[in-house]
Amino acid sequence: MISISGDCGSPVPNCEGPGAPSAGFVNGNGTGIGATSQVSTRTGNRLKIGGTPSYHMSMDFEQIREYQISQRAKNVAETPWLILPGENKLVRRVIKLSLIKDASNPAELIGVHAEILYQKRQNQSSPWPSKTVDLTKVPKDLGFKFSLNSAQTSELAQALQDAYSIGSGEIKSGKRTVLRGVSREEVVVTPKNKAEVLRQLKNLLDQDDLNDWIGANLQTLSADLATARLFYDRKACVEEFRSALGRSEDEHFWQKFLKENSWMFGSGCIEILSERRLDIHHETDFPIRVEGGFMDIVEIKTPQLSFWATTKSGDLYKYRGKYLIPHAELQGAIAQTTKYILQAEKQVDSEDYMRDHGGIKPLKPRGLIIQGRSSEWGGGEWEAFRLLNDELHSIQVMTFDHLLQQAERMLVVMKAPDGNPRLEIVDPSEIDDEDIPF
Numbered sequence: 240m241i242s243i244s245g246d247c248g249s250p251v252p253n254c255e256g257p258g259a260p261s262a263g264f265v266n267g268n269g270t271g272i273g274a275t276s277q278v279s280t281r282t283g284n285r286l287k288i289g290g291t292p293s294y295h296m297s298m299d300f301e302q303i304r305e306y307q308i309s310q311r312a313k314n315v316a317e318t319p320w321l322i323l324p325g326e327n328k329l330v331r332r333v334i335k336l337s338l339i340k341d342a343s344n345p346a347e348l349i350g351v352h353a354e355i356l357y358q359k360r361q362n363q364s365s366p367w368p369s370k371t372v373d374l375t376k377v378p379k380d381l382g383f384k385f386s387l388n389s390a391q392t393s394e395l396a397q398a399l400q401d402a403y404s405i406g407s408g409e410i411k412s413g414k415r416t417v418l419r420g421v422s423r424e425e426v427v428v429t430p431k432n433k434a435e436v437l438r439q440l441k442n443l444l445d446q447d448d449l450n451d452w453i454g455a456n457l458q459t460l461s462a463d464l465a466t467a468r469l470f471y472d473r474k475a476c477v478e479e480f481r482s483a484l485g486r487s488e489d490e491h492f493w494q495k496f497l498k499e500n501s502w503m504f505g506s507g508c509i510e511i512l513s514e515r516r517l518d519i520h521h522e523t524d525f526p527i528r529v530e531g532g533f534m535d536i537v538e539i540k541t542p543q544l545s546f547w548a549t550t551k552s553g554d555l556y557k558y559r560g561k562y563l564i565p566h567a568e569l570q571g572a573i574a575q576t577t578k579y580i581l582q583a584e585k586q587v588d589s590e591d592y593m594r595d596h597g598g599i600k601p602l603k604p605r606g607l608i609i610q611g612r613s614s615e616w617g618g619g620e621w622e623a624f625r626l627l628n629d630e631l632h633s634i635q636v637m638t639f640d641h642l643l644q645q646a647e648r649m650l651v652v653m654k655a656p657d658g659n660p661r662l663e664i665v666d667p668s669e670i671d672d673e674d675i676p677f
Contacts, residue, residue, distance in 0.1 A: 546611030
């Protein structure tokens with residue numbers, strides 16, 4: 240045990256409210272001691288890559304510690320309040336480290352200031368006390384101390400050592416990762432030096448390490464790479480979609496583009512059928528296979544066509560001065576799709592039809608019509624749009640902007656974290672050949 244005497248520092252809000260100690264350390268054997276996302280530690284001689292324990296690469300590093308640094312002034316940054324190991328429900332010790340740089344020479348670290356606080360509460364339902372003792376008011380014949388055990392002393396020493404390593408770099412808000420090596424100097428990882436750190440780490444690996452790691456994670460790697468490739472391909476298609484909306488492309492262009500990107504119709508669209516004929520007199524734009532082995536019908540117009548009827552001057556036409564009505568082309572498309580649905584349903588028991596359409600059964604097909612733009616709609620147009628779709632039976636109408644937004648939302652879902660390691664999305668054009676470590 241050791242004793243520390245000195246100023247307790249500025250008051251600390253209690254743990255239950257805003258500004259409370261929001262982070263912690265992990266002790267030497269990796270057991271939890273209140274660590275949060277602000278500070279985390281990984282121990283041993285394995286460097287974790289990705290988001291799950293299954294991603295490891297052999298490294299000669301003892302710990303990987305992450306700190307969330309907040310810049311308080313041009314030359315001052317600090318950690319959040321950090322909980323030392325060994326706290327219990329009633330007593331705990333917390334520290335906060337401040338990195339002080341020379342205001343006239345930002346490259347020079349003046350030092351690290353530490354505030355250490357001992358907190359004790361009456362019971363578990365009580366908030367942690369926010370008041371501190373002013374040491375200047377302690378009687379001259381009375382000492383003031385509290386003790387740190389060996390684990391707490393070790394964490395304090397490591398945090399201070401990390402703070403000096405971090406302080407040697409640029410002072411600004413953000414995450415700092417410290418690689419603590421065995422008989423090595425610490426390496427502070429920042430967004431700017433990641434490529435260089437990777438090159439240094441690569442030199443610590445031999446071919447057997449790489450082969451073992453790749454072999455153990457080949458299946459997951461393949462899935463991640465395939466997902467990343469699919470994401471970039473679809474992202475490029477969304478950009479082309481957005482660009483095409485600014486051009487006067489015809490219906491043929493949009494039919495070809497959406498046939499190549501049927502995923503934009505949503506997860507319910509399994510595939511676009513090659514046979515477009517419903518009978519000898521009727522042919523749809525896109526008959527699509529949907530879940531359950533059934534068929535829906537999609538009709539494509541162009542973005543240039545107005546969704547709503549307009550006057551000769553270009554203003555929205557309102558029936559009896561009150562009600563927006565669909566454009567004549569859209570009215571025709573609704574009538575046409577209704578006829579297609581009727582003709583398709585007549586084939587519901589036709590074995591020839593099902594054979595020609597890959598086994599698809601035209602039972603109660605639904606229609607989708609895409610026409611016009613909605614990016615500049617106001618409240619009146621949106622209300623009329625909702626009422627229109629509510630009145631239509633088995634048919635949905637939407638604009639090209641709706642379809643674009645649907646495709647963009649699907650990209651967001653592809654980037655959402657799940658049980659797999661999160662893929663860091665980097666534009667390939669931003670990668671320099673020198674940044675590739677292997």
